[in-house]
Amino acid sequence: xxxxxxxxxxxxxxxxxxxxxxxxxxxDDLKLTGTxxxxxxxxxxxxxxxxxxxxxxxxxxxxxxxxxRDVTTIExxxxxxxxxxQDAWIKLDVVQCGYxxxxxxxxxxxxxxxxAKPSDDDIDKAMDGNLCRCNTYHRIRLAIxxxxxxxxx
Amino acid sequence: MNxxxxxxxxxxxxEGDEAGRTALLAPSRRGFIKLAAGxxxxxxxxxxxxxxxxxxxxxxxxxxxxxxxxxPNPFLIVAPDNTVTVIIxxxxxxxxxxxxxxxxxxxxxxxxxxxxxxxxxxxxxARYKNLEFGVQGVGxxxxxxxxxxxxxQAGATARAMLVAAAxxxxxxxxxxxxxxxxxxxxASGKAxxxxxxxxxxxxxxVPGTVKLKDPKDFVLIGKSTPRVDSRAKTMGTALFxxxxxxxxxxxxxxxxxxxxxxxxxxxxxxxxxxxxGVVKVLAVPQGVAVLAKSTWPALKGRDALKVVWDDSKAEKxxxxxxxxxxxxxxxxxxxxxxxxxxxEAALKSAVKVIAVDFEFPYLAHAPMExxxxxxxxxxxxxxxxxxxxxxTIDQSVAAAVLGIKPENVTINTLWAxxxxxxxxxxxxxxxxxxxxxxxxxxQPVPIKTIWTREDDIKGGYYRPIYxxxxxxxxxxxxxxxAWRHRIVGQSIMSGxxxxxxxxxxxxxxxxxxxxxLPYTIPNMRVELATMKIGVPVLWWRSVGSTHTAHSTEHMLxxxxxxxxxxxxxxxxxxxxxxxxxAAALKLATEAAGxxxxxxxxxxxxxxxxxxxxxxxAQVAEVEAKPDGGFKVTRVVCAVDCGLAVNPDVVKAQIxxxxxxGLGAALxxxxxxxxGVVEQANFDTYDVLRMxxxxxxxxxxxxxxxxxxxxxxxxxxxxxxxxxxxxLAASGVRTVALPMTRQSYRRA
Numbered sequence: 025x026x027x028x029x030x031x032x033x034x035x036x037x038x039x040x041x042x043x044x045x046x047x048x049x050x051x052d053d054l055k056l057t058g059t060x061x062x063x064x065x066x067x068x069x070x071x072x073x074x075x076x077x078x079x080x081x082x083x084x085x086x087x088x089x090x091x092x093r094d095v096t097t098i099e100x101x102x103x104x105x106x107x108x109x110q111d112a113w114i115k116l117d118v119v120q121c122g123y124x125x126x127x128x129x130x131x132x133x134x135x136x137x138x139x140a141k142p143s144d145d146d147i148d149k150a151m152d153g154n155l156c157r158c159n160t161y162h163r164i165r166l167a168i169x170x171x172x173x174x175x176x177x
Numbered sequence: 178m179n180x181x182x183x184x185x186x187x188x189x190x191x192e193g194d195e196a197g198r199t200a201l202l203a204p205s206r207r208g209f210i211k212l213a214a215g216x217x218x219x220x221x222x223x224x225x226x227x228x229x230x231x232x233x234x235x236x237x238x239x240x241x242x243x244x245x246x247x248x249p250n251p252f253l254i255v256a257p258d259n260t261v262t263v264i265i266x267x268x269x270x271x272x273x274x275x276x277x278x279x280x281x282x283x284x285x286x287x288x289x290x291x292x293x294x295x296x297x298x299x300x301x302x303a304r305y306k307n308l309e310f311g312v313q314g315v316g317x318x319x320x321x322x323x324x325x326x327x328x329x330q331a332g333a334t335a336r337a338m339l340v341a342a343a344x345x346x347x348x349x350x351x352x353x354x355x356x357x358x359x360x361x362x363x364a365s366g367k368a369x370x371x372x373x374x375x376x377x378x379x380x381x382x383v384p385g386t387v388k389l390k391d392p393k394d395f396v397l398i399g400k401s402t403p404r405v406d407s408r409a410k411t412m413g414t415a416l417f418x419x420x421x422x423x424x425x426x427x428x429x430x431x432x433x434x435x436x437x438x439x440x441x442x443x444x445x446x447x448x449x450x451x452x453x454g455v456v457k458v459l460a461v462p463q464g465v466a467v468l469a470k471s472t473w474p475a476l477k478g479r480d481a482l483k484v485v486w487d488d489s490k491a492e493k494x495x496x497x498x499x500x501x502x503x504x505x506x507x508x509x510x511x512x513x514x515x516x517x518x519x520x521e522a523a524l525k526s527a528v529k530v531i532a533v534d535f536e537f538p539y540l541a542h543a544p545m546e547x548x549x550x551x552x553x554x555x556x557x558x559x560x561x562x563x564x565x566x567x568x569t570i571d572q573s574v575a576a577a578v579l580g581i582k583p584e585n586v587t588i589n590t591l592w593a594x595x596x597x598x599x600x601x602x603x604x605x606x607x608x609x610x611x612x613x614x615x616x617x618x619x620q621p622v623p624i625k626t627i628w629t630r631e632d633d634i635k636g637g638y639y640r641p642i643y644x645x646x647x648x649x650x651x652x653x654x655x656x657x658x659a660w661r662h663r664i665v666g667q668s669i670m671s672g673x674x675x676x677x678x679x680x681x682x683x684x685x686x687x688x689x690x691x692x693x694l695p696y697t698i699p700n701m702r703v704e705l706a707t708m709k710i711g712v713p714v715l716w717w718r719s720v721g722s723t724h725t726a727h728s729t730e731h732m733l734x735x736x737x738x739x740x741x742x743x744x745x746x747x748x749x750x751x752x753x754x755x756x757x758x759a760a761a762l763k764l765a766t767e768a769a770g771x772x773x774x775x776x777x778x779x780x781x782x783x784x785x786x787x788x789x790x791x792x793x794a795q796v797a798e799v800e801a802k803p804d805g806g807f808k809v810t811r812v813v814c815a816v817d818c819g820l821a822v823n824p825d826v827v828k829a830q831i832x833x834x835x836x837x838g839l840g841a842a843l844x845x846x847x848x849x850x851x852g853v854v855e856q857a858n859f860d861t862y863d864v865l866r867m868x869x870x871x872x873x874x875x876x877x878x879x880x881x882x883x884x885x886x887x888x889x890x891x892x893x894x895x896x897x898x899x900x901x902x903x904l905a906a907s908g909v910r911t912v913a914l915p916m917t918r919q920s921y922r923r924a
Contacts, residue, residue, distance in 0.1 A: 117826075118411070162873045
């Protein structure tokens with residue numbers, strides 16, 4: 025049975041197993057490959073997307089539970105917070121292998137949307153579920169502070 | 178990966194066995210990767226070059242150069258639109274190879290950095306070999322060091338041809354033409370862009386020799402040129418292997434044996450075939466492959482498989498049994514690796530002997546992008562898309578599995594989501610299995626074989642378990658007069674083409690860092706016992722130094738504590754012959770405030786270690802509680818890596834190395850029970866997280882020496898530096914890793 029939902033502002037309809045994790049629908053069916061597979065078990069954050077504006081693990085959301093809802097992926101993320109985060113990431117050359125970074129960026133946007141000027145503790149709490157095996161954590165922290173500096177609040 | 182000269186190790190040969198050569202890999206690969214075992218002349222010199230089947234022409238690289246372009250060598254293309262495409266011969270798995278190699282070309286070409294594009298080279302060892310290895314690939318942190326002259330030469334060559342073309346067009350002497358940021362100019366007012374002269378320059382003779390810049394004239398080298406991949410990786414547009422989407426593509430996953438060495442006895446795919454989207458279930462040497470139209474059905478299909486395994490030849494020991502066997506070996510002399518003076522006699526006559534045993538577990542690399550490869554095989558030729566780290570090996574392994582010649586294997590190297598050694602496999606196993614699936618399926622469609630995280634964590638190719646025993650003999654004044662260091666562990670190189678680097682049965686990756694201990698100790702003996710275990714092992718970021726740095730540098734602090742000496746003073750007193758170690762130590766300790774009073778509950782630990790020709794000293798600060806809880810709050814690091822081509826990338830690599838090593842220090846461990854790995858995903862294989870990452874300050878020792886490694890050398894010192902800080906805090910020795918294995922509660 026076809027299931028419809030909104031992705032990056034456009035209505036999309038897919039007809040696959042309704043239990044398919046949103047992650048694989050986005051990647052395999054909609055070819056939005058910026059959202060990454062890292063663990064399949066909500067343990068790493070590489071698959072972070074925004075569901076109705078909130079950062080979630082797309083590997084744990086079944087397609088049927090996304091029906092009628094609003095999904096934003098790294099390809100569609102917009103706004104001043106997103107721009108501040110991505111600009112800071114590029115300015116500080118945060119990335120190394122880069123595989124986890126789209127999930128990191130989505131999590132950081134989620135954090136800065138909630139807390140405009142996060143402390144180190146806020147960052148630890150918000151970002152602890154996002155693994156980076158290159159261990160770019162030091163720069164992620166600096167980049168979140170850098171982005172916060174450019175945002176009002 | 179290690180730093181051995183693979184030109185003396187590899188002989189790739191498709192003609193079958195030859196006298197004096199021994200096939201070392203599995204029979205299926207016999208005849209493809211061989212090790213020369215000839216006596217007298219030693220090892221085979223060089224690589225039988227692969228025919229140049231890819232790219233066409235001598236100059237053009239991975240793609241055909243557009244008409245009117247200048248492509249004087251395999252490393253760059255200057256296009257009429259002023260872009261300069263630099264062909265990157267090495268995998269970029271985050272270490273910055275693309276940025277680094279491009280900056281070398283741009284420097285000598287005097288190109289504008291914004292006009293630089295990069296593209297990964299095809300597998301073609303004749304053009305793109307690693308000059309230290311003799312085959313194409315990168316490892317042992319040598320991506321920059323082996324390319325430093327080569328890529329600069331490539332850029333300088335193109336510059337000379339552009340200048341020659343402009344000189345002709347303007348009727349002025351070439352020496353009067355200046356080049357800056359992609360623009361050619363003459364004092365007469367004549368000026369032009371690279372693009373305008375690219376076509377005419379391509380008609381110029383390629384100069385035999387070119388003069389490289391004096392380092393004082395560098396405008397990019399030594400500066401923190403921005404990474405070429407930051408934007409794409411931040412915006413989500415960089416394409417990794419898992420992102421490859423092609424018409425008609427299938428996704429494959431493999432049901433893998435629960436124990437190393439087990440094989441498929443039988444399987445029932447009736448339920449798997451009922452999963453919508455599952456296309457085929459196939460037996461392959463690695464297990465049972467499920468092929469589906471997309472990833473989720475492949476995973477569901479695999480879950481629905483019923484496989485009976487034959488474990489008659491499997492490794493059934495657990496890590497407890499393995500460690501017990503190793504412990505017994507610690508009491509017996511091993512093969513001699515280093516001998517200075519007479520350590521045995523000096524230990525007997527020492528006033529005091531301090532003996533400490535150390536235990537290091539199996540570790541998984543766990544790169545964020547699990548292993549994967551896309552393969553399209555038409556029966557005669559194959560095209561492969563993967564984050565290939567040792568392209569020549571992957572190419573010859575694919576050829577062997579498919580029964581075709583290596584020149585019919587095209588490899589497209591893609592951005593890789595981390596490696597840390599994991600993708601540099603001497604047996605090319607994950608490319609081999611993807612090819613086995615393609616061959617068994619028998620249709621020319623692209624098949625993307627992926628590993629799940631559980632496949633990765635349970636899949637072996639671990640940093641081996643090692644046990645160490647260090648016995649230090651002290652004289653009446655407390656000076657170290659004897660040092661016996663015994664190491665027991667599995668060999669990484671044995672049974673692979675790299676075994677040619679083993680001399681007298683000693684795997685250099687088991688002892689590096691221990692046999693090169695820099696301290697002046699008159700009587701020293703290093704020994705190795707190599708054990709045979711049926712668990713595949715592999716180099717893990719900084720390889721032997723992951724364990725030798727800890728045992729040696731923590732031992733020094735144990736001795737310093739026993740003899741009431743300052744750890745810095747003790748080291749400096751024995752480093753007179755190793756000024757680069759001493760200079761790094763001094764820089765790090767001064768910046769960290771070594772010797773100054775610390776706030777209550779805060780303690781410092783230091784360590785210094787050389788790996789991959791770089792010298793790294795670190796000072797770790799811990800906040801330690803009486804109940805044993807602690808947090809690493811700050812790390813100050815000094816690195817001497819020769820000339821720092823891109824200081825910001827150097828710093829990034831060292832920051833990352835510190836985090837990577839800290840995860841292993843604090844918590845990461847693979848254990849086995851009855852041959853079955855007990856960890857499966859990031860809930861059980863615990864790695865470093867944001868809240869555990871200390872503040873890091875990296876200082877670069879100024880140097881005009883040639884560039885050396887930075888990807889790995891940041892890792893080794895962090896384990897002993899943290900252990901030494903906790904020794905100062907609690908008096909507890911870190912004799913088993915990870916540190917969760919012992920209590921640091923204050924007595």
